[in-house]
Amino acid sequence: CPAQATSSSAISAHSPSVIVAVVEGRGLARGEIGMASIDLKSPQIILSQFADNTTYAKVITKLKILSPLEIIMSNTACVAGNSTKLFTLITENFKVKDFHSFFFLVFIGFLQMGCNTVLYHWSLYRYYCLAAVAALLKYVEFIQNSVYAPKSLKVCFQGSEQTAMIDSSSAQNLELLVNNQDCRNSHTLFGVLNYTKTPGGSRRLRSNILEPLVDVETINMRLDCVQELLQDEELFFGLQSVISRFLDTEQLLSVLVQIPKQDTVNAAESKITNLIYLKHTLELVDPLKVALKKCNTPLLRAYYGSLEDKRFGIILEKIRTVINDDARYMKGCLNMRTQKCYAVRSNINEFLDIARRTYTEIVDDIAGMISQLAEKYSLPLRTSFSSARGFFIQMTVDCAVFPSDQLPSEFIKISKVKNSYSFTSADLIKMNERCQESLREIYHMTYMIVCKLLSEIYEYVHCLYKLSDTVSMLDMLLSFAHACTLSDYVRPEFTDTLAIKQGWHPILEKISVEKPVANNTYITEGSNFLIITGPNMSGKSTYLKQIALCQIMAQIGSYVPAEYSSFRIAEQIFTRISTDDDIETNSSTFMKEMKEIAYILHNVNDNSLVLIDELGRGTNTEEGIGISYAVCEYLLSSKAFTLFATHFLELCHLEALYPNVENMHFEVQHVKNASRNKEAILYTYKLSKGLTEEKNYGLRAAEASSLPPSIVMDAREITTHITRQILQNHRSTPEMERQRAVYHLATRLVQTARNSQLDRDKLRVYLSNLKKKYEEDFPRAEELPEKTEE
Ligand SMILES: Nc1ncnc2c1ncn2[C@@H]1O[C@H](COP(=O)(O)OP(=O)(O)OP(=O)(O)O)[C@@H](O)[C@H]1O
Structure with missing residues (x-):
């Protein structure tokens, strides 16, 4: 949830949240793979379709990069005793769910009925990835119990050509994201470069490390930005301070565009929270523009340009008509609860205003009751709150001097942490219930207002994709610049x-x-x-x-x-x-x-x-x-x-x-x-x-280690003996040596001829040197075929 979305939440940002659907062609199309993936934290579907070889290295590599939470495959691929090779390979490495093959076909049928000609033609060539996406959407609907709002999802087709391929075992060998010896994140390339401030930025860095770019122009554009950030301190610090205030924009977007199929209290609460986060995010667009205003490099200018989008202002205006100006993201669950409760402006719904008054009275009553208890028992009691317990009482005393059995009997559910007692009372439990009840009412009425507002916002929501892209990219570039300032790196x-x-x-x-x-x-x-x-x-x-x-x-x-x-x-x-x-x-x-x-x-x-x-x-x-x-x-x-x-x-x-x-x-x-x-x-x-x-450096290394000296001595003796034996066996006659030289010479000639990069003059010099050397070493060189030099 975005509440945890601070820079320190890099780990939760990386916990698996991707669901992938994989389809393979049959018969002649075997080896043709369609894949569709969706990150539950980011409302973006990535499609790919490609041909793989019989080892399915590309699919496995792609899946390892995605590190999916779940993979769904058609149930026809996993018929017991007759499962496909791809299915077996994937199950060895990942958790797989089989899904009815019907769902893999439904979308295609719908497309082929002719709803959209572009998509229809596309479906003929990208049949498999579309089949995958059909099943994926159905499956997400099924597990999340929600659907995505119309026209809200971003769909990308990713060929495997735009990025360099690093297979998963190479990624592991090179310690790109995980260190083989040390579980600390910092002992990896990711750790070296990660100074990102947002979960989106760190996700972007992670995926870039696994799939570096191959397009020099794009790389140079990024390098220009890093250079500018390094040269302009004001720009660097200005941008960093704005970027660090952003929450997880991708996840926010993901939650916003999902429409729950049932109106539960949790769904209502989450929508209200996300609307507050959205307001918080949009209010950062202007400061971001100010920070970028004086930048010069084309990529930074392009990002500045993308912030000029009028839709940010439109959404914010619409939100402000309903939501209070001071409703904002705050740390702490009680603070956030208060923000949610009073998010909607007063006088929009009079029942909501009444419910909120009731809620305030109950909260005041609770505070009053606890201070009365403190007075009555002369104890340093204070009001505390947690999302699990609601309101409760806390008291900090020296627990050794004041054992819990000395507490008045009306205090129940006592727990002790260090020098602090936490407890409640029967009255307080009842008041908490009343408080919850009035909150439920408030959330329900707020939710209705928020849903109406969101339905007006959906058509403008696409600009947020741009925003999340801008924020994560700027965060990553800032992170590169930051890494440079700590060590003397050079521009490649x-x-x-x-x-x-x-x-x-x-x-x-x-x-x-x-x-x-x-x-x-x-x-x-x-x-x-x-x-x-x-x-x-x-x-x-x-x-x-x-x-x-x-x-x-x-x-x-x-x-x-x-x-x-x-x-x-x-x-x-x-x-x-x-x-x-x-x-x-x-x-x-x-x-x-x-x-x-x-x-x-x-x-x-x-x-x-x-x-x-x-x-x-x-x-x-x-x-x-x-x-x-x-x-x-x-x-x-x-x-x-x-x-x-x-x-x-x-x-x-x-x-x-x-x-x-x-x-x-x-x-x-x-x-x-x-x-x-x-x-x-x-x-x-x-x-x-x-x-x-x-020579014999293995023995010397063994000697330097803690291997007992007697063993090292034995090893040295045995090595000498074996070397002598090998030399004896290999002692060859001049004729054998000549033949070996002829063989080597011939191999060299073939290779040199194959290597068309050498220019002809160099080649001639090279070959005549070769021949000279051979004639010196072996007097019978005249037996070589005459035209060898050619
Ligand atoms: N350029 C370097 N500067 C400083 N220390 C280094 C450098 N290269 C290697 N080391 C240190 O030497 C250790 C051994 O290096 P490395 O494992 O690369 O040796 P190796 O030649 O591959 O050994 P082996 O042949 O036994 O596999 C490393 O763990 C590292 O601490």
């Missing part, structure tokens, strides 16, 4: 290169005392594959995550933690990052790894950002290397920007085979620990070119 540019100068990890900065070590990144189309090596704990995973987080921050319109940054828009961000707290068994960890990598390989395109950390660690070394090598070669055939962190140094040979691969490593230093006469590792967290030269 958008080019075809990923270049970050001295970038650092934003979450690590927030949680650690010292500023993280910053690093440079440079990835272009001609050098789009970085293999990152380095000992354990040297900072590989942190670096990979840092790149993805900076990319997301840039694409939502925030500044980024770096000295300079330029990004290529990523249409998808994929990660395969092992999580250490995996409680699954080794084999299922491996299967999870394989599923995640298969998902990436199926969906990667030239504009993806791919981050892979320690692939193949769930199986033995040879197989791990084999899988990693094959995956790298597959990814190398695309122009995706890939960062591949690994302990398999064998993969670093790829640099020699592919011109677009670059080896990077994290440096460590060895320092003598004088007291223990041992060598210790000093992590620099600095990224340098080339592959790591560290």
Whole structure:
């Protein structure tokens, strides 16, 4: 309820309130998905229809982003023993309700009767999402016991093209909204950026982080706003003070446009409350305009323009004819009760005026009775109120000196909290009942007046959608600017290169005392594959995550933690990052790894950002290397920007085979620990070119840990023995080496030829160097086919 809608209610603002209906095509249309969702806190229906593959990755990702309260599916999809694959997949992850398939069809039938030609044609192409929305509306009507007022709902069709896709496991790996190790919200990207003041603003930030933009123009417009907010303190503080007074506009709108099917006291009370909230919200439009008046950037000007809408004034005028000027949102349930009681102006309904007089008299009587009791027993009694108990008596004394059995017998229902007794009396209970009765009357009569007023307002209510959009967007932009003022972020540019100068990890900065070590990144189309090596704990995973987080921050319109940054828009961000707290068994960890990598390989395109950390660690070394090598070669055939962190140094040979691969490593230093006469590792967290030269760093890390020294010694001996054995097995004849070199040379030639980005001169130089090197190493090079160079 909007009463809780303060900036501190971010958690309640995120509690699930979305209901989604999902429909899948049948027969030839299998895989065609229609989805419709409605947030019970926001009267907006979002429709989408798209084709998914057999893993249903898109549906599951979309559902995870929505984090629905409930999902409804047609009962034909879940016939016992014969349920569809989609149904089974969804039930594994979410709570599903089956709903009669009839409701999935009713809306379509109605449309096809020809009520609206645009919608009719639309229905032919978007059949499935319309079927979903039909069922969704019916279901909401059924559970909420209310319908939406005509022409009041906003309907959006959301294709999957306008935003970058981040699958749910990547969102988890990157700690976008939840931290794997720490349940605190602040240890996430959301926590780093969230300085929003309204629930709508924090919801918007959340959804933007999960679905960053891909349109450079829109991103730059947002960045212009953030820049202006950073440069103009007056604008920043002026806007922030107005925005923080807004309530949850979306939820308010949602409640306003619902018409209860039964007139209960609760429904009446809630409508009156919401009308007061509406008045409070509309009265903030003018201050918001004043705060925005001098802004210059196009987006802020556009928001200023949207506030010029005359309908805000019309609604407010209409409200003021019926509602008292001083009726407003106030904290505290008794205050709000008083506001509701006296909301409607006097002389509009004489029975209402009489009922209110009666109510006032009862409240005065209660106060009088309690002060008489205080006098009679010489006790420090005072009148208190709670929505559960109504009026009751409170007394603050030293409870140890004054035990409850010393209280007069007419005080009943005694409870004790710290040094305070709460109780009531039989008379007070009766008076509370009378008070409730007169309130019911007041609410009923007020409700009638409010309903009439609302029916006149509905036709203007659409401007509130604009207002809630404006407020949540301004709140989010202010939040970005706020985050910048606390840390030295820089405005990103958008080019075809990923270049970050001295970038650092934003979450690590927030949680650690010292500023993280910053690093440079440079990835272009001609050098789009970085293999990152380095000992354990040297900072590989942190670096990979840092790149993805900076990319997301840039694409939502925030500044980024770096000295300079330029990004290529990523249409998808994929990660395969092992999580250490995996409680699954080794084999299922491996299967999870394989599923995640298969998902990436199926969906990667030239504009993806791919981050892979320690692939193949769930199986033995040879197989791990084999899988990693094959995956790298597959990814190398695309122009995706890939960062591949690994302990398999064998993969670093790829640099020699592919011109677009670059080896990077994290440096460590060895320092003598004088007291223990041992060598210790000093992590620099600095990224340098080339592959790591560290050997047996696993053993050294084990030594540094609390593993018993005897075990470390044994491990060292066994490792030496195995390495010797492997070398023996691998010792090859010159002929074997020559064949291997021919194979590598041929692979390199094919890859180089495929990579049409290299210009022909560079290609020629590259190939003749290759041949020269081969001739030096292997005297029988004349056996190569003569035309290889071509
Ligand atoms: N740039 C940095 N600045 C400061 N501290 C860092 C930085 N990078 C990493 N660290 C610290 O080092 C710890 C280990 O980093 P990380 O997990 O990234 O290492 P890793 O190389 O991936 O290790 P492993 O190979 O064992 O998975 C982090 O928890 C973090 O506290």
